[in-house]
Amino acid sequence: MKVMRELDEGSGLADPADSAVIEVRDLRMRYGPVEVLQGVDFTVRAGEVIALLGPNGAGKTTTIEILEGFRVRSGGEARVLGTDPAHGDERWRARLGVVLQSWRDHGRWRVRHLLDHFGRYYAPYSDEARTRPLPTDELMAAVGLTEHADKRVARLSGGQRRRLDVAIGIVGRPDVLFLDEPTAGFDPQARRDFHDLVHRLSDLDDTTILLTTHDLDEAEKLADRILILAGGKIVADGSADRLARQVSRDAQVRWSVGGEHFVHATDDATGFVRDLFAQHGEEVGDLEVRRATLEDTYMAIVRRDEG
Numbered sequence: 001m002k003v004m005r006e007l008d009e010g011s012g013l014a015d016p017a018d019s020a021v022i023e024v025r026d027l028r029m030r031y032g033p034v035e036v037l038q039g040v041d042f043t044v045r046a047g048e049v050i051a052l053l054g055p056n057g058a059g060k061t062t063t064i065e066i067l068e069g070f071r072v073r074s075g076g077e078a079r080v081l082g083t084d085p086a087h088g089d090e091r092w093r094a095r096l097g098v099v100l101q102s103w104r105d106h107g108r109w110r111v112r113h114l115l116d117h118f119g120r121y122y123a124p125y126s127d128e129a130r131t132r133p134l135p136t137d138e139l140m141a142a143v144g145l146t147e148h149a150d151k152r153v154a155r156l157s158g159g160q161r162r163r164l165d166v167a168i169g170i171v172g173r174p175d176v177l178f179l180d181e182p183t184a185g186f187d188p189q190a191r192r193d194f195h196d197l198v199h200r201l202s203d204l205d206d207t208t209i210l211l212t213t214h215d216l217d218e219a220e221k222l223a224d225r226i227l228i229l230a231g232g233k234i235v236a237d238g239s240a241d242r243l244a245r246q247v248s249r250d251a252q253v254r255w256s257v258g259g260e261h262f263v264h265a266t267d268d269a270t271g272f273v274r275d276l277f278a279q280h281g282e283e284v285g286d287l288e289v290r291r292a293t294l295e296d297t298y299m300a301i302v303r304r305d306e307g
């Protein structure tokens with residue numbers, strides 16, 4: 001199994017001068033005879049947005065839940081905000097925001113009251129850097145729930161319910177936010193609003209965010225860095241662009257001349273197109289230059305790993 005890493009974007013070894021918020025070394029998790037995590041390594045620095053990708057059953061939720069302190073690992077090391085998640089106290093927990101994959105509870109509560117209620121838990125944990133919690137009205141506006149403030153939770157639609165999950169995840173203005181498939185069930189507008197929210201949290205509040213998603217377009221839009229978990233290990237770690245170039249440096253050029261269509265793969269698309277115009281001038285039509293999408297890259301990495 002080959003691990004691709006970017007030397008300049010995440011060597012895996014934390015530079016002490018660099019504030020590593022999440023550190024995972026040789027993380028292992030065994031369910032009965034099956035070792036789902038077989039030595040997972042990665043580092044997340046303050047303010048980074050990381051997308052953890054991988055096939056169904058790869059162990060993404062398991063990894064996140066270990067980091068949240070909800071599951072006890074079988075082996076290896078993990079640190080979140082300098083603390084071993086297996087021994088995190090309430091003060092540590094108050095600095096985390098968690099959006100689980102599925103959470104169905106508090107159906108009789110009204111949205112505003114539920115958020116007020118959760119918010120109160122965080123108030124004693126305010127510090128100079130962060131006033132906790134986020135004011136409920138601001139929070140509801142941020143996730144698009146203002147008009148549903150007085151609805152009972154049980155009456156919300158699936159997508160509205162998911163927005164509430166996100167609101168509960170950020171009510172305490174977390175330093176670190178874990179999001180497990182946050183946009184599952186979102187319509188395109190809700191998805192876009194959520195992406196804006198993630199950018200705001202990252203840019204304005206310097207929140208460190210680790211999210212899982214199966215939406216590769218979303219991963220590309222949101223993440224500074226992408227981690228791919230497959231076969232129990234991190235098999236790729238880097239920006240979408242860098243990973244694409246590691247899988248293939250080639251771009252695909254498509255064009256037509258005199259009604260006939262052509263396609264050519266090249267690692268020098270600019271030079272190729274220049275030559276094309278030098279040769280055919282205005283006869284060139286339908287020109288398209290396409291690099292590997294994150295989906296192409298992801299499929300290539302996961303297939304190679306399975307192979």
Ligand SMILES: Nc1ncnc2c1ncn2[C@@H]1O[C@H](COP(=O)(O)OP(=O)(O)OP(=O)(O)O)[C@@H](O)[C@H]1O
Pocket residue numbers: 031036054055056057058059060061062063
């Ligand atoms: N409590 C458990 N007991 C036994 N096996 C479990 C338990 N939780 C998860 N598993 C198994 O561990 C593997 C990893 O599960 P996990 O939910 O972490 O994967 P995932 O990458 O999040 O998958 P998905 O993309 O489908 O959400 C799966 O094979 C799952 O069946």
